[in-house]
Amino acid sequence: MKEVAIKIENLDYCYPGNVVALKNINITIYKNEIVGLIGQNGAGKTTLLKNLLGLLKPTKGKVSIEGTDTSKLNVAQLAARQGFVLQNPDRQLFADTVEKEIAFGPQNLGLTEAEVQSRVEEAMEAVSVTKFREEYPLSLSKGDRAKVVIASVLAMKPQIIILDEPTTGQDYLGCLQVMQIVKELHKRGHTVIIVTHHMPLVAEYAERTIVLCKGEILLDGSTREVFARPEILEKTFITPPQITQLAQRLEKKMGITSKVLSVEEMGEAILYAIGSDRIKDM
Numbered sequence: 001m002k003e004v005a006i007k008i009e010n011l012d013y014c015y016p017g018n019v020v021a022l023k024n025i026n027i028t029i030y031k032n033e034i035v036g037l038i039g040q041n042g043a044g045k046t047t048l049l050k051n052l053l054g055l056l057k058p059t060k061g062k063v064s065i066e067g068t069d070t071s072k073l074n075v076a077q078l079a080a081r082q083g084f085v086l087q088n089p090d091r092q093l094f095a096d097t098v099e100k101e102i103a104f105g106p107q108n109l110g111l112t113e114a115e116v117q118s119r120v121e122e123a124m125e126a127v128s129v130t131k132f133r134e135e136y137p138l139s140l141s142k143g144d145r146a147k148v149v150i151a152s153v154l155a156m157k158p159q160i161i162i163l164d165e166p167t168t169g170q171d172y173l174g175c176l177q178v179m180q181i182v183k184e185l186h187k188r189g190h191t192v193i194i195v196t197h198h199m200p201l202v203a204e205y206a207e208r209t210i211v212l213c214k215g216e217i218l219l220d221g222s223t224r225e226v227f228a229r230p231e232i233l234e235k236t237f238i239t240p241p242q243i244t245q246l247a248q249r250l251e252k253k254m255g256i257t258s259k260v261l262s263v264e265e266m267g268e269a270i271l272y273a274i275g276s277d278r279i280k281d282m
């Protein structure tokens with residue numbers, strides 16, 4: 001049976017002034033899922049993350065992390081279960097070497113020096129920044145700075161990792177590096193939530209996608225099924241990746257499946273439509 005990582009039940013959140021930011025949110029996220037959280041600006045994504053992290057308390061309903069109600073956990077206990085990578089990782093960097101940066105969190109957990117060191121080595125290794133251990137974090141490339149922040153989160157050994165717009169401001173190589181790490185985290189058994197406006201990235205990496213619109217869940221399902229509903233996505237001004245849109249337009253003309261998420265799948269779908277038997281299941 002699948003283990004539950006996060007359970008959100010009947011969650012409402014109102015900001016002062018009666019601004020309703022979340023309405024009746026019900027989500028169960030299972031261990032080792034990669035979930036894309038999408039929606040236009042103001043949809044409620046940040047408010048939802050802050051409720052997960054215990055930075056905001058639900059106005060109504062409850063959030064449980066690994067079976068424990070977040071209202072019973074303090075911020076440090078929540079941080080041990082969930083790591084958070086901010087939209088601008090530079091705001092999470094402050095130490096004068098990469099090694100000290102990554103050691104900071106574990107040192108505050110009151111671990112022995114040997115345990116701190118072992119976590120630092122493991123985290124640096126996981127994202128390939130060991131060679132930068134003596135470097136000043138802010139002097140590294142943007143992609144490497146993001147890696148250092150992810151290492152500092154990993155050193156806390158959280159099961160759940162939440163990334164807010166991890167590729168914003170990254171060049172192509174930086175994006176690839178960050179997403180390669182996300183894949184690696186998934187392989188290691190972590191649960192990963194990615195908030196992003198970058199639909200091709202959702203299509204490629206998230207197995208499940210949750211769409212928020214005006215504080216409510218508009219769609220929640222496999223990424224393939226979610227992107228197959230362009231008429232609903234429109235309500236929150238989301239368009240599927242270009243390759244999916246192309247397939248959706250060609251569906252009637254060529255009889256190809258519209259549930260295409262990548263260029264490779266498009267090739268397979270066209271081959272199938274023209275009668276080739278070189279097709280994988282979709």
Ligand code: ADP
Nearest residue numbers: 015019021039040041042043044045046047048
């Ligand atoms: P997103 O992250 O999807 O852009 P947010 O969670 O930031 O959405 O915002 C959801 C809603 O809550 C919006 O209507 C926004 O204006 C409102 N909101 C966000 N932060 C505050 C705040 N501190 N005070 C009042 N309203 C807020």
